[in-house]
Amino acid sequence: MAAEGSKKRVGIVLVSHSKEVAESVARMAAALAGVPDAPVAGAGGLPDGGLGTSEELITEAAHRMDEGAGVALLADLGSAVLTVKALLAEGDELPAAARLVDAPLVEGAVAAVVTAAGGGDLEAVAAAAEEAYSYRKL
Amino acid sequence: MSGKVTNGGAGGSGARDEGAQRLDAAFFARWMRTAADAVRREADRLTELDSAIGDADHGGNMRRGFDAVRAELDEDVPATPGAVLMTAGRKLVSTVGGASGPLYGTLLRRTGKALGDAEQVTGEELAGALRTGVEAVAQLGGAAAGDKTMLDALLPAVEALADSGGTDLGAARAAAERGAEETVPLQARKGRASYLGERSIGHRDPGATSAALLVAALAEAGQVPSGEADAAGGTGTEGGA
Numbered sequence: 001m002a003a004e005g006s007k008k009r010v011g012i013v014l015v016s017h018s019k020e021v022a023e024s025v026a027r028m029a030a031a032l033a034g035v036p037d038a039p040v041a042g043a044g045g046l047p048d049g050g051l052g053t054s055e056e057l058i059t060e061a062a063h064r065m066d067e068g069a070g071v072a073l074l075a076d077l078g079s080a081v082l083t084v085k086a087l088l089a090e091g092d093e094l095p096a097a098a099r100l101v102d103a104p105l106v107e108g109a110v111a112a113v114v115t116a117a118g119g120g121d122l123e124a125v126a127a128a129a130e131e132a133y134s135y136r137k138l
Numbered sequence: 139m140s141g142k143v144t145n146g147g148a149g150g151s152g153a154r155d156e157g158a159q160r161l162d163a164a165f166f167a168r169w170m171r172t173a174a175d176a177v178r179r180e181a182d183r184l185t186e187l188d189s190a191i192g193d194a195d196h197g198g199n200m201r202r203g204f205d206a207v208r209a210e211l212d213e214d215v216p217a218t219p220g221a222v223l224m225t226a227g228r229k230l231v232s233t234v235g236g237a238s239g240p241l242y243g244t245l246l247r248r249t250g251k252a253l254g255d256a257e258q259v260t261g262e263e264l265a266g267a268l269r270t271g272v273e274a275v276a277q278l279g280g281a282a283a284g285d286k287t288m289l290d291a292l293l294p295a296v297e298a299l300a301d302s303g304g305t306d307l308g309a310a311r312a313a314a315e316r317g318a319e320e321t322v323p324l325q326a327r328k329g330r331a332s333y334l335g336e337r338s339i340g341h342r343d344p345g346a347t348s349a350a351l352l353v354a355a356l357a358e359a360g361q362v363p364s365g366e367a368d369a370a371g372g373t374g375t376e377g378g379a
Contacts, residue, residue, distance in 0.1 A: 052195075
């Protein structure tokens with residue numbers, strides 16, 4: 001899992017109501033970043049594949065993506081955001097250096113993965129993802 | 139977390155103790171079971187309300203969550219009121235699957251945390267802890283009174299309970315029900331319903347409705363004197379098995 005050399009990368013978890021959205025965006029971000037083994041994972045939907053948000057899937061993905069340099073979580077909306085916030089506020093389920101990033105899911109994921117793959121730290125990854133809000137399309 | 143905590147080490151209020159209601163873990167477990175019954179009974183109604191202004195999953199989500207809480211308590215009832223609520227809250231976060239999971243989970247976990255590890259608490263302590271829990275919900279969701287959310291039932295309930303010094307659960311229940319009813323003319327400003335703008339007006343908020351159920355369950359749990367509930371039918375009920 002670890003990158004060439006021993007440099008730890010920031011892990012990225014994409015939390016969506018939909019399993020397909022989360023996993024597809026994760027694949028797309030890794031592909032656009034040109035890093036097939038980028039530490040990005042989707043945590044979408046319920047364990048049975050239905051729509052919703054699962055604390056269990058989020059926690060599992062966060063630990064799986066944690067290489068020791070922190071984990072950035074991006075969420076779509078509503079319960080996805082609230083579940084991550086509740087996990088961060090309440091307890092010890094998530095890795096110690098986990099952080100909810102205020103960013104649009106798709107654009108933010110691409111920016112975050114590119115930055116993480118390039119060796120950026122958690123602060124840089126979060127800043128890149130948040131900056132995605134300013135990419136105007138018109 | 140382990141070990142006993144003797145409650146009320148401070149002197150001075152001993153003379154009043156016989157009048158003050160003491161709420162133990164069994165009371166809080168009864169609250170959660172009563173809530174699970176109510177959610178089960180009203181699940182269709184919650185979903186129907188949610189289909190008008192939300193995504194029609196509130197009843198099912200709440201039922202899944204509270205059924206899991208009940209199953210957990212059937213296995214084992216934690217020793218303290220705080221631990222009962224924290225266990226229930228954690229279960230809700232992990233099983234509900236919608237926004238009500240983290241919201242109700244936070245409510246119960248923060249309330250439980252505020253109760254500490256006393257083996258029994260007073261109504262007044264419960265009122266204070268509930269206020270802490272409700273404030274945590276407001277902070278998590280970024281909502282305030284009048285936004286057409288569960289807070290519109292919870293905030294008046296906490297006020298009513300505090301006003302009575304933590305003794306009048308019935309007043310809290312009435313205040314929560316009134317608050318839920320009064321969400322009908324409001325325009326939603328939080329959650330999915332807020333996307334509807336003015337079209338959210340005229341519908342009762344499902345979250346406020348389930349919150350009122352939770353408060354009603356608290357009042358019902360309080361109608362059975364704690365400690366006597368599981369013993370004989372000391373409250374005038376016929377003991378037909």
